[in-house]
Amino acid sequence: MASQLSDVPDHAWLGVPIDARSLFAPEHTALMGTMRGLAPADWGAEAVPGWTVRDLAAHVLGDYYGRLARDRDGHREGPVFGPGETLEAFIHRINQEWVDAFSRVSPAALTDTLDVIGGQNARFFEAADLASPSLGVSWAGIDPAPMWLDCARDFTEYWTHRQQIRHATGQDTDHDPRLLAVVLDTFMRALPHTLREVDAPVGTQIQMRIGGPAGGTWTVTATESRWSLAEPDGGRPAATVHLDAETVWRLCTRGIQPADALTHARINGRRDLAEAACQIVSIIY
Numbered sequence: 001m002a003s004q005l006s007d008v009p010d011h012a013w014l015g016v017p018i019d020a021r022s023l024f025a026p027e028h029t030a031l032m033g034t035m036r037g038l039a040p041a042d043w044g045a046e047a048v049p050g051w052t053v054r055d056l057a058a059h060v061l062g063d064y065y066g067r068l069a070r071d072r073d074g075h076r077e078g079p080v081f082g083p084g085e086t087l088e089a090f091i092h093r094i095n096q097e098w099v100d101a102f103s104r105v106s107p108a109a110l111t112d113t114l115d116v117i118g119g120q121n122a123r124f125f126e127a128a129d130l131a132s133p134s135l136g137v138s139w140a141g142i143d144p145a146p147m148w149l150d151c152a153r154d155f156t157e158y159w160t161h162r163q164q165i166r167h168a169t170g171q172d173t174d175h176d177p178r179l180l181a182v183v184l185d186t187f188m189r190a191l192p193h194t195l196r197e198v199d200a201p202v203g204t205q206i207q208m209r210i211g212g213p214a215g216g217t218w219t220v221t222a223t224e225s226r227w228s229l230a231e232p233d234g235g236r237p238a239a240t241v242h243l244d245a246e247t248v249w250r251l252c253t254r255g256i257q258p259a260d261a262l263t264h265a266r267i268n269g270r271r272d273l274a275e276a277a278c279q280i281v282s283i284i285y
Contacts, residue, residue: 014140014189015218015229017148019130020155020182024122027155027179031060031118031162035111038169043107047161047168051099054110056168058102059095060161061114064121067154071134072124087138091284125151139282141193152186156282159183160253173246180214184245187252187282188218192227194280195220198273205237206273212245220277239273242266252282 035057047056069075079094102110134150136143145153160183163173174180188208195206204222209215221231243251243265251261258278267274 011142011146011149012230013192013223013226013228014142014146014149017130017146018152018182018185018189019148020152020186021126021128021130023155023179023182024125024158025119027158027162028118028122030174030176030179031158032111032115034162034165034171035114038107040107042169045168047164053165053168054107055099055102056161056165057107057110057114058099058105060158061102061110061117062095062098063154063157064114064117067121068117068124072120088284125154137189138284139190139193141196149186149189152182152189156183156186160249160283163249173249175212175214175245177212177214180245180249181216184210184214184248185216185218187249187280189229190252190280190282191218191220191277192229195222195227195276198222198227198276200238200273203234204273205231205234206277207233207237207240208248208277209240209242210245210248211242214245237269239267239269239271239277241274241277242268251278252280254281254283254285 038053043052043054045053047053051059069078079090079097081090082093085093128147128151130146130148130151132147133144134147135145137145137149137153140149142149159179166172166174191206191208200222202222202224206220208218208220217233218229219231219233219237220227220229221234223231243261247256247261247264250256251258258275261278262275265274265278
């Protein structure tokens with residue numbers, strides 16, 4: 001099957017557009033509640049491999065500034081790709097440079113700045129034109145991407161980083177279904193790209209069924225040129241993967257590996273297709 005997915009002007013294969021605009025403000029409020037509730041020792045806890053809670057908070061602030069500078073203010077200066085540097089290497093390098101630069105900033109100052117700039121960022125997204133072209137979403141295989149997907153992608157990143165801070169400081173995942181439902185829906189938009197090298201007869205369907213209040217069912221279909229989330233559910237999927245929401249979001253952000261996720265899965269039908277779908281990753285990894 002074709003591996004190039006970015007040549008479809010209407011992006012129909014991505015499925016029904018997501019509108020995450022109204023959720024940036026409540027997500028920001030939740031983040032600030034988490035940050036202002038941290039004890040002094042919490043800031044040094046490891047949030048992700050190699051980064052403390054303070055490092056991760058600085059990274060989120062960098063994301064806020066980058067979005068506002070680029071898309072609100074039209075600012076085009078900043079880091080550029082090095083010779084032969086891949087997208088993944090570039091992103092990891094500039095993220096680390098930003099985090100290193102913020103090592104001199106106190107937790108109190110960082111928290112206050114997050115509050116101010118995060119509020120501006122939420123207001124930017126609230127006014128976004130979802131039909132306009134925007135930044136590519138590499139894990140969905142599309143560049144440029146429609147703004148609705150770019151917007152939803154950023155929402156999932158903010159939500160994920162908040163959970164990582166919560167886990168680092170002894171708190172459980174926030175399963176508020178208003179927010180988690182959109183996170184899961186966005187993550188599932190990686191399925192067509194995940195399956196791009198999987199050959200199957202036209203009409204073959206794989207279903208991902210996620211349990212719980214924030215869950216749902218996503219059906220991806222083999223078409224003549226690509227896998228698509230736009231085709232109707234035929235009622236007879238070749239494979240169905242049943243997973244819980246906690247396992248899915250950790251899988252999509254590589255908090256756990258596919259082999260671990262599969263131990264939590266209930267699979268009906270072809271295991272090879274189920275295993276292929278569970279290779280899904282919805283971040284730059």
